[in-house]
Amino acid sequence: MAPQLANALVISLTKRMNKFRLNRKKEHLSLASQRFRCSFTALYGDIHLPHNCLTTINPTDTDLSTNICGIIVKTPLYINAITGGALISELVNRQLAILAKKFSLPMAVGSQVASLNNSSLRFTYQVARKYNPQGLLIANLPATASVKQAQGAVEMIDAQILQLFLNPAQEFIMAEGDPVEVNLLENVAEICATVSVPVIIKEVGFGISAKAATSLAGAGVKAIDVSGWGGTNFAWIEGCRNPSSWWKPFTAWGLPTPICVADVVHNGPNIQVLASGGVDDGIRALKCLCLGAVAVGSAGGILRQLSKGLAQGEKYLEDYLHQVRVGMALMGKRTLPELAQVPLAVTGRFKELIEQRGIDPQFYSRRGN
Numbered sequence: 001m002a003p004q005l006a007n008a009l010v011i012s013l014t015k016r017m018n019k020f021r022l023n024r025k026k027e028h029l030s031l032a033s034q035r036f037r038c039s040f041t042a043l044y045g046d047i048h049l050p051h052n053c054l055t056t057i058n059p060t061d062t063d064l065s066t067n068i069c070g071i072i073v074k075t076p077l078y079i080n081a082i083t084g085g086a087l088i089s090e091l092v093n094r095q096l097a098i099l100a101k102k103f104s105l106p107m108a109v110g111s112q113v114a115s116l117n118n119s120s121l122r123f124t125y126q127v128a129r130k131y132n133p134q135g136l137l138i139a140n141l142p143a144t145a146s147v148k149q150a151q152g153a154v155e156m157i158d159a160q161i162l163q164l165f166l167n168p169a170q171e172f173i174m175a176e177g178d179p180v181e182v183n184l185l186e187n188v189a190e191i192c193a194t195v196s197v198p199v200i201i202k203e204v205g206f207g208i209s210a211k212a213a214t215s216l217a218g219a220g221v222k223a224i225d226v227s228g229w230g231g232t233n234f235a236w237i238e239g240c241r242n243p244s245s246w247w248k249p250f251t252a253w254g255l256p257t258p259i260c261v262a263d264v265v266h267n268g269p270n271i272q273v274l275a276s277g278g279v280d281d282g283i284r285a286l287k288c289l290c291l292g293a294v295a296v297g298s299a300g301g302i303l304r305q306l307s308k309g310l311a312q313g314e315k316y317l318e319d320y321l322h323q324v325r326v327g328m329a330l331m332g333k334r335t336l337p338e339l340a341q342v343p344l345a346v347t348g349r350f351k352e353l354i355e356q357r358g359i360d361p362q363f364y365s366r367r368g369n
């Protein structure tokens with residue numbers, strides 16, 4: 001094939017792919033704003049926090065600071081990767097950045113792949129830095145990205161951390177999805193060894209097991225965001241975009257978030273665990289923190305509120321953080337590290353599933369007494 005013809009073909013294919021990506025981003029925002037309902041629960045109800053009627057701590061005494069990849073942050077809640085690339089994404093990222101600044105929340109932008117091929121889309125991500133110049137920003141790319149793309153994504157928004165995401169279930173259900181790559185772990189290792197900031201690995205709502213976390217820690221990631229089942233459901237979102245219906249049973253596929261946190265903390269490597277996937281309120285956040293997560297992320301929960309207006313997003317975050325403070329005070333705990341020692345009663349499917357992972361439920365119920 002003549003080089004000019006090959007070039008023209010590549011350009012036309014890239015344009016088509018970008019168009020697909022932009023439409024996909026818009027459809028994701030719209031579908032994720034609707035709540036996916038499933039008859040299973042995300043198991044948060046099987047974890048029972050201890051009440052301390054003799055507490056001496058008031059909600060205003062609590063200290064919510066934590067550290068993510070060695071960076072001290074004022075709250076354990078971060079806005080997880082949602083969007084970028086499409087015009088509507090600029091508005092969403094602007095509003096998220098305003099909220100991130102107001103509540104001192106770290107914020108991840110959505111996958112930056114689209115903007116690496118098309119520089120005219122960069123403003124849809126850079127708006128997050130523009131509206132929150134001093135904030136902790138997290139760049140985002142698929143784990144299949146190249147080292148050059150990874151460094152480019154970090155520099156584009158002056159990010160302090162890079163997230164790489166794993167999403168095989170989403171790709172398999174997506175009509176235009178990509179096949180998995182055999183050298184994924186080597187690729188992650190190369191990025192971790194080269195890029196100028198710490199790397200977090202995350203799923204997109206199907207969870208990360210202790211076994212996978214061990215391999216990923218070996219590749220050099222600094223933290224695992226388990227992003228488990230129980231919140232935004234990409235089997236359902238991609239299924240709705242797919243004309244067929246074979247995907248329907250896969251809406252129940254995945255590892256529930258609290259199971260992932262318990263599994264990775266107990267059976268995984270000695271590495272920071274971040275919890276996301278349905279961590280939609282302060283009580284769920286507390287449960288994940290008590291299981292050993294150092295911070296919690298929310299994507300769909302914030303997005304659903306923001307779709308009702310910025311004021312609603314603000315109210316949601318204010319309530320969320322207040323719930324965390326009140327819950328800590330009612331357990332008699334002032335700081336987040338203390339939460340990992342509180343006794344927890346665990347019941348039902350959560351108890352059964354951790355037992356099958358070799359975790360004695362009495363580890364939780366007897367500690368801190």
Ligand SMILES: Cc1cc2nc3c(=O)[nH]c(=O)nc-3n(C[C@H](O)[C@H](O)[C@H](O)COP(=O)(O)O)c2cc1C
Pocket residue numbers: 028029032080081082083109110111140163164165202203204205227228230231232276277278279297298299300301303
């Ligand atoms: C509309 C939407 C778009 C998303 N896009 C990305 C993305 O580009 N990159 C990524 O790593 N995760 C992406 N996610 C996944 C979230 O970061 C998160 O892992 C997942 O939604 C589970 O958390 P949640 O239940 O709080 O939504 C997206 C989520 C939503 C709701």
